[in-house]
Amino acid sequence: MDSMPAARILADEIGAIALDTSIFDQYKGRLDSGLLRRMTQFRYGGRVKVLMPDLIRSEVLAHLTSDARTAAENLKKALRDAESAQLVSPDHTRQLLNGLCDPAAEAERRLSEWVKQTRAEIIDCAARVDLGCMFDRYFAAEPPFADTVDKKAEFPDAATLMALEHWADEHDTRVLLVSRDGDWERFCKRHSRLQSVGDLGAALSAFQDESAQFIARRFADAELEIPPSAIIEAVFNEPSMFSELITFVILDPAWRPGLRWSHLTKLHAVSWPTASGMREFEAVDHRDGKVVVRVRLALSVELRASFVVLQSPAREELLRLVDGWNRTTYQTVPIEALVTLDGGLKDRVQVDRVEFLPTTYAYTLGNTFPEIQAPDRDDGITYHAFDLIEQRTDPMATTRQER
Template sequence: MTDIELSKIIDAGDLGLITIDTNIFHRFGYDLTSPSLTALGQFAKSPIAFVLPDIIEGEVRNRMSGNSISATAQLRSALRDFRKARRPSAKVLADVEALLGVGDDINADVQGRWTAFVDATNAEMLTAGEYLNSDALVASYFGTKPPFEANEEKKAEFPDAIALLELEARGERDQKYVLAVSKDKGWSAFANDAKWLIIRDELPVALGFFHRADGYVVGRAVTMLEDAEKFALADDFDREVVKFVDNINPLIEADSFLFFDADFVSAEYEGRDAVQEHDVTIIDSDKDSVTLAFDAILKVNITAEFSFSIHDSIDDDYLTLGTTEVSRVVEVESHVVMKVARESGPEDGAISLEIETPRFVRVDFGEVEPDMQPDED
């Protein structure tokens, strides 16, 4: 379906539901307080309902639990290493673990965060028992119809099929179209043959269809973003970017003919590409403010220290061969959500501003080797 056709459906009041796939939650790091995700709360007082199939809820909660379990295990390991190296008192470590909630019930934590998200967005949960047509599911599976594909991974597509059939059934019941946001090709293929399902692959793009009348704000905001000397908004943005870069935790990759260990040294912000008006989308608005979403390309200088060694087969040990520091300027694509006053002036900064991109950045330093140059006196 074209953008023009979708706009006409919305204007005619024929769109009744909006939903998002698990991969959209993944896009925002399963952070249920993400302003992009909480923007779905705008439909609470509208004729359009934000719905989530139960299968999506289960997948998201499982991923959140898995992430929490993994992070907790890493933290426990780090605390054990710290205890061995620094020998702190048992009470200090116990206090730290209590402060960080290391021993807290992960399932209860996930339940609490999920409940808060559902309440904040007024999400309506769809259940397979109410909407799933099991005959249609079996027919799709054996007929290799979307989202099932002709490969050995067909069983893994059952969750998608259940969610899609629930959504199509709800659209049929209400006689309303369903706007689903997903990057899954199987969802798009299913929608091609479905009567009520419409797919878009980016959440900001989908939300932008509901704020076309506010487009005039975008041009002014983009102008204000590009001159920090004249506009407080640009200064707010640049300060937030610097804070984001200061907290980057890069995954360092490199190649060498020697064994090496890599340690992150620093990350320095060196500038960004100009924000283009056509890249900015309005994802929410009210009578006083407008919320903008856009991707910004940041240039970041990442420095890492490499320590090299070689294996001594006689003593079965590693001999240190020295270290070297290497810097690389990389481009980091950051997703920005910024709320601004609808009628803002030069001295008006952002009402709220958040960079939603995960701070884990992959940096490939290429071929590295020890610095064999003698130190200058």
């Protein structure tokens, strides 16, 4: 997918912006933080509208609901385990469980609030799509339909894109589509009123005025070699937050019944991903005297992956440990942050706030896994991961020393 730079997005020609479901998934459905929250800036200017096709809304809602249900089930299990270990009383457990919101209702509330805050216009796809034209594209394998056996799965994308194309023609303007789906990009190349970009940060940067970009450049010019102390402190003052922000994926081990694994992650240093961080700065929002800049960082981390294989003689019997092993590796994990700057005309730009964006990092351990005899049946043990992060005793000194 083309990560088109902001300079190539002709913002003056854009009358609306729309996000694909893949962008909501990329940022883990965090509608009230990060770049998704920065979409609210379009409600103030008035010139650029936020569009949300009803099919996208339904997909996003389904994903939010699924995530909420999973979180609720995990919390219930954790509370039951804590009660069994007598860490909480049964009354306290019942009180907490009774306070849980309905996952579907809470997902709907969150999404509706985002639509309200961005003043997004919900696009009725069925009312705007010519079915005859869509089937013609289907049989001709034209974008967004690919020449594969899975073309039927692409009907929602086709209806969404054709509805946005219809809206753009109706309003005589161009629509910027933000998606990580290559089929969206191929579709937009055939339609002059649609433009596709795979990077939400780059899309938002294109709409910032020169004063915001000027402040971002001043900040970049002042911080060429190492990240400012505010960013370093934000990394090491609350390292446990990265257990939620970074999803680690190990590419090596094939799933097998009874296999579980977890991560223990130790932060060592934070730096720019290149010798100069200047090219990594983009203003993505500007209001109330504050400029929000997206920066790219590199975290030097020590990853200790722990694996265990659990089996039970029978389904009703307790699990028992069959084998376990650890593997340690050192990785450089790319991560992005939103840095809020004081937009005043001072001699030196001041950092007001630092917010890190969620990401997924995949890595390999090589052929270092022992051969374990897998049982003939699946005991119902799921393959999963969770992350913990340790904090250095003296993060500032460690960071300086290891940099």
